[in-house]
Amino acid sequence: AQSVTQLGSHVSVSEGALVLLRCNYSSSVPPYLFWYVQYPNQGLQLLLKYTTGATLVKGINGFEAEFKKSETSFHLTKPSAHMSDAAEYFCAVATGFQKLVFGTGTRLLVSP
């Protein structure tokens, strides 16, 4: 079965600092991988996705992620955190039949 593991339920950074949110996946087939963001009282919004092709994927709001097959990782980064980035972030893998399997999430806290 496919799954993802997000290390760290909470990550705290200062405004302007590098953001690194970790995600490792388990999949017996080439995975489709995603990062979603969830703001309070809102639905999930797709930040970026990896399906095939280039392993460095750029998303919205300055985020990017790199698919590393050898490390089974898909970590999310942003060079400089902004206060508005404070939210919960979910890594997910797509299985057959269209369903997404999500990690447990990482809450990003940004301090001034």
Add this chain to the structure above:
Amino acid sequence: DTGVSQNPRHKITKRGQNVTFRCDPISEHNRLYWYRQTLGQGPEFLTYFQNEAQLEKSRLLSDRFSAERPKGSFSTLEIQRTEQGDSAMYLCASSPGQGAWDEQFFGPGTRLTVL
């Protein structure tokens, strides 16, 4: 594009009561999904429709749960004889239905509290 809408946004009910949630997908989206999210967890897949056909159901969807999409447009999720363990956020998503995988757009969710 008005996005995926869900109603109600919040529902408080007593144990043993039945509840029904509605999801209106983005217009012309063929695929519709239901997920459940409990506190501190990521969303968990419940079921998926391609037009009006329900193509997959998670084992999380016990006999007390039923979902329909009668005309391939809006969908309803009903929980019968609610239990306190059903308290969660119920998320609906839709996608255009093109290709092997396409982006799922999520609604704001319905938060269910069972007392």
